[in-house]
Amino acid sequence: MLKALHKTGLVFFPAFDWAIDPTHPEREERLLYTQDQVTEEGVFDIPGIIEYKPMLATAEDIQRAQFCVPDEASITTESHLISAGGAKVIADAVLNKEVKNGFALIRPPGHHSMRVSHGGRGFCHINIEAIMVEYIRSRYGVKRIAIVDTDCHHGDGTDNIFWHDPDVLFISLHQDGRTMFPGTGFPGELGGPNAKASNLNIPLPPGTSTEGYLYVINHCVLPVLNEFKPDLVINSAGQDNHYTDPLTNMNFCAQGYAQLTSLLKPDIAVLEGGYAIEGALPYVNLGIILAMAGIDYSGVVEPDYNPEKLKQSVSITDKIKKTTDQINNYWAQRFEMREAAGTPGEIQMRHKEIFYDTDNIFERQKERIRICKDCGGCFEIDSQATPGFHILGVHIPINACPACIEKGYEFFDKASKEKFDHVFLMDRPKGAYHRK
Amino acid sequence: MIIGLDVGGTHTYAVLLSDKGVEKSVQVSTDHADLFNTVLSGFTRLLESIDPARIERAVISTTLTTNAIIQQTMEPVGMIVSAGPGIDPEFFRTGEHYYAVSGSINHRGREKAPVNEIQIQDIAKKLVDAGLEYVGVVSKFCVRNPSHEILIKRILNKYFKKVFLGHHVSGNLNFPRRIATTHLNAAVFSLHKSFFEAVKKSLAEKGLTVPIRILKADGGTMSLEASMHFPGQTVLSGPAASIMGAIPYAPEAQDAIVLDIGGTTTDIAFLVDKAPLLEPVGIQRGRYKSLIRSLRTDSKGIGGDSVLRVKDGNLTIGPDRQGPAMAFGGPLPTPTDAMIVLNVMDTGDRDKAVAGIETIARELGLSIEDTAEKVFKTCCTIILKKTFEMIDQINSQPVYTVHDFLEGYKLSPQKILVLGGPAPYFAQKIEDLYQIDTLAVPNSAVANAVGAALARTTCEVSLYADTEQGIVTAHEEDFAEPISKTFSEDDLMETAYTLLKEKAINSGADPENLEEVEVVEYQKFNIIRNFSPRGKIFRTKMQLKPGLIKGYETMLH
Numbered sequence A: 001m002l003k004a005l006h007k008t009g010l011v012f013f014p015a016f017d018w019a020i021d022p023t024h025p026e027r028e029e030r031l032l033y034t035q036d037q038v039t040e041e042g043v044f045d046i047p048g049i050i051e052y053k054p055m056l057a058t059a060e061d062i063q064r065a066q067f068c069v070p071d072e073a074s075i076t077t078e079s080h081l082i083s084a085g086g087a088k089v090i091a092d093a094v095l096n097k098e099v100k101n102g103f104a105l106i107r108p109p110g111h112h113s114m115r116v117s118h119g120g121r122g123f124c125h126i127n128i129e130a131i132m133v134e135y136i137r138s139r140y141g142v143k144r145i146a147i148v149d150t151d152c153h154h155g156d157g158t159d160n161i162f163w164h165d166p167d168v169l170f171i172s173l174h175q176d177g178r179t180m181f182p183g184t185g186f187p188g189e190l191g192g193p194n195a196k197a198s199n200l201n202i203p204l205p206p207g208t209s210t211e212g213y214l215y216v217i218n219h220c221v222l223p224v225l226n227e228f229k230p231d232l233v234i235n236s237a238g239q240d241n242h243y244t245d246p247l248t249n250m251n252f253c254a255q256g257y258a259q260l261t262s263l264l265k266p267d268i269a270v271l272e273g274g275y276a277i278e279g280a281l282p283y284v285n286l287g288i289i290l291a292m293a294g295i296d297y298s299g300v301v302e303p304d305y306n307p308e309k310l311k312q313s314v315s316i317t318d319k320i321k322k323t324t325d326q327i328n329n330y331w332a333q334r335f336e337m338r339e340a341a342g343t344p345g346e347i348q349m350r351h352k353e354i355f356y357d358t359d360n361i362f363e364r365q366k367e368r369i370r371i372c373k374d375c376g377g378c379f380e381i382d383s384q385a386t387p388g389f390h391i392l393g394v395h396i397p398i399n400a401c402p403a404c405i406e407k408g409y410e411f412f413d414k415a416s417k418e419k420f421d422h423v424f425l426m427d428r429p430k431g432a433y434h435r436k
Numbered sequence B: 001m002i003i004g005l006d007v008g009g010t011h012t013y014a015v016l017l018s019d020k021g022v023e024k025s026v027q028v029s030t031d032h033a034d035l036f037n038t039v040l041s042g043f044t045r046l047l048e049s050i051d052p053a054r055i056e057r058a059v060i061s062t063t064l065t066t067n068a069i070i071q072q073t074m075e076p077v078g079m080i081v082s083a084g085p086g087i088d089p090e091f092f093r094t095g096e097h098y099y100a101v102s103g104s105i106n107h108r109g110r111e112k113a114p115v116n117e118i119q120i121q122d123i124a125k126k127l128v129d130a131g132l133e134y135v136g137v138v139s140k141f142c143v144r145n146p147s148h149e150i151l152i153k154r155i156l157n158k159y160f161k162k163v164f165l166g167h168h169v170s171g172n173l174n175f176p177r178r179i180a181t182t183h184l185n186a187a188v189f190s191l192h193k194s195f196f197e198a199v200k201k202s203l204a205e206k207g208l209t210v211p212i213r214i215l216k217a218d219g220g221t222m223s224l225e226a227s228m229h230f231p232g233q234t235v236l237s238g239p240a241a242s243i244m245g246a247i248p249y250a251p252e253a254q255d256a257i258v259l260d261i262g263g264t265t266t267d268i269a270f271l272v273d274k275a276p277l278l279e280p281v282g283i284q285r286g287r288y289k290s291l292i293r294s295l296r297t298d299s300k301g302i303g304g305d306s307v308l309r310v311k312d313g314n315l316t317i318g319p320d321r322q323g324p325a326m327a328f329g330g331p332l333p334t335p336t337d338a339m340i341v342l343n344v345m346d347t348g349d350r351d352k353a354v355a356g357i358e359t360i361a362r363e364l365g366l367s368i369e370d371t372a373e374k375v376f377k378t379c380c381t382i383i384l385k386k387t388f389e390m391i392d393q394i395n396s397q398p399v400y401t402v403h404d405f406l407e408g409y410k411l412s413p414q415k416i417l418v419l420g421g422p423a424p425y426f427a428q429k430i431e432d433l434y435q436i437d438t439l440a441v442p443n444s445a446v447a448n449a450v451g452a453a454l455a456r457t458t459c460e461v462s463l464y465a466d467t468e469q470g471i472v473t474a475h476e477e478d479f480a481e482p483i484s485k486t487f488s489e490d491d492l493m494e495t496a497y498t499l500l501k502e503k504a505i506n507s508g509a510d511p512e513n514l515e516e517v518e519v520v521e522y523q524k525f526n527i528i529r530n531f532s533p534r535g536k537i538f539r540t541k542m543q544l545k546p547g548l549i550k551g552y553e554t555m556l557h
């Protein structure tokens, strides 16, 4: 009898009435054919697969993860809130042990949305996974969380939000930034001084096939996870590595995605990108769902799948092996790197420029962080958007030490109202969000 | 005059309705081993001293198909399925003679792998050798493109009496359910056919020659002829009959709960502005899931004859029945005995009821009165708890658009209608306990037969238009027509309405009962290739809502 090996929760919210614009890849029918395939397969009838209705995320949910400028309502639509709410519903189902794992098939996506959000970039306005992670930490007190982003684009938003967080391991596998939006995610980008190598960026050459992709999973991602020992594994399950995706140049397939899921065993998967809506998504999503539920997925193969045509070259294989070795080296030296990053109490600065391709905004950031060995360290971000606002956002991390809490309030109190349009303080230990 | 006959689990009821209301009702015991005689004696007793020429309409609801499933007396039939990529079709095996074959159609209805005709020929021979007369054929995504099913049927036709095709079953997607439903139709066909031909013949001999209509699980009727293609649709028509019988007493523009309290089970359903809620996909009962259109009902194993016991100091009710209440000579105490003890019911042998409740009272350490009160109250609580769970479930049903998420209909019933033997007693108690306006449906014992008698024809069509491929289809109706790039929503609705009317008339609808049309679903999508629009996809489902025939109100009030 067809039965899930263990209970798997699904939120399916295709938002059939929401698009960035009518011909945009992020448009109404993106999940239409996926819904057709999944419905025709009778997936929702399988004992052990439980479909949940999403809920609306609130401004408070977003305020745990991001500074929205000028405020949450101005840069989100209901669809964004349902998308984030869908991820929350899956998190509840998993953390309350109603299901063993869960998959939020939701849109719009979120992984390009950063700590400060002035609007849409890379089709994302708010960061779904980050909102979910911060909700899980506040609601359930989960300490160590790993996010593995398997979207073809560098998950630069999630990377940015957890940049200084040693308790959240963020790993992104993506097409090499020299050939792909957003142009970042190189191996040397390892996270902030207090959290070196808790962000691992693994660029893959165009043309990487299933073989290369799974090599990285087996030889880098799984060993790292094994050492990090997360309490929860989250997969940002983008599907644009597919060999038919119109925006990318990779050669991954439905079987590969299903195997990846079986290997990674995420507690929660959240859909990200994927724009081959007819030829790839129906099969990839079906494969992921079956893999999560522990059901045989060997029959889930694209009708035009031809492994011979998708084989990767020897030079690609070599490149991938080299990158994997490099990342493993960084990971091995993580404690030494953090030790060498600075003296406790010292303030370090970094500058950053961010372009919002979806909303055509240019943002300049100046970030100052307190070096700390006892917690992730508090920091402030001075952010000027053109067109847009000039704001300061202060973040006090959830496990902050007393010194960093104090320093965070000092950042906030010192910020002059003349200089900034808005000043925000995210006090995670207290669960408070202030603005002035 | 109109006849309604409903075969129930224990009793079969038949009513004769005129414009003055219920003229006559009869009750016969249901003999599951001989349903034909059950139905016939119902008609015979009802028609005593009635001129059959005055009968304009006759509707029958039977348990024939339901019994065949429960007792596993369905005829062995062949099944040929083609799946293409996806879940292994072996999981959906219907029996010994089940073959998964090559051939594949994708979600847009495009052929991805052809049918292997030699393979089909070989299977046909095996099925013939096994002595089978009926075959079902189902291909994945046949509702988008039925050409593989049609081709396979062409090969099979000469070997078999009738070949059932998956795309005729429903316009809904769901391959496993389509397999189960097609199999059911094939496997109960000859049973259904011989039964109703015999009924028709016997009634004709009595001078009753009006067309016989049959009640479906969705509370609508179909003609005998139409039923031959989809005999599976008659499954679970019993609960539907009762619910339809409650409609005359349901409030307008409000939601209502219907509770049909029987001997062993209570059926629960909902009415929205006098129209019953339907299952979103099709009937499901436990592991059995189908694409058969059905009223949304669920049942709880509790009724007037449920056995009362005490387990670990706690009172339990049902789910089994070991006979009638002790007051009526049964072996064990029941809720009916409790109601007799409380003097809310004034029938049967009260001394025996008291004796029965006393055994429970002793174990619970309560007085006889308190025990009876506790039993009665617990029954109501269990039924209402299940009802509220169903409402929660309906209201938390997933939706797929922002609009439905924000504006979707929330069921919030303000009235309860109670049917079945003990209806009047329960209605009062439920109203006292829950402060919800509760009504025992008048003539409650025959409400099911009345519901069958007055149910109108229902049907649904599903249309799919693809302007890129230049075609509008309703494969369930064997309909496909070319369309231009400018095909619009209005064109779609017009086509849908034409098809719906045609289907209704073919299923035996009266022309005056074709107005209650509802668009169940409508979606429009752009087809984009390489960032430019290539066409549009339209999808719609339109139905004739379940409800009562015109003019029923003057009959009943």
Ligand SMILES: [Zn+2]
Binding pocket: A151, A152, A153, A238, A240, A272, A273, A274
């Ligand atoms: Zn992407």
Ligand SMILES: [Zn+2]
Binding pocket: A372, A373, A374, A375, A376, A377, A378, A400, A401, A402, A403, A404
């Ligand atoms: Zn600190």
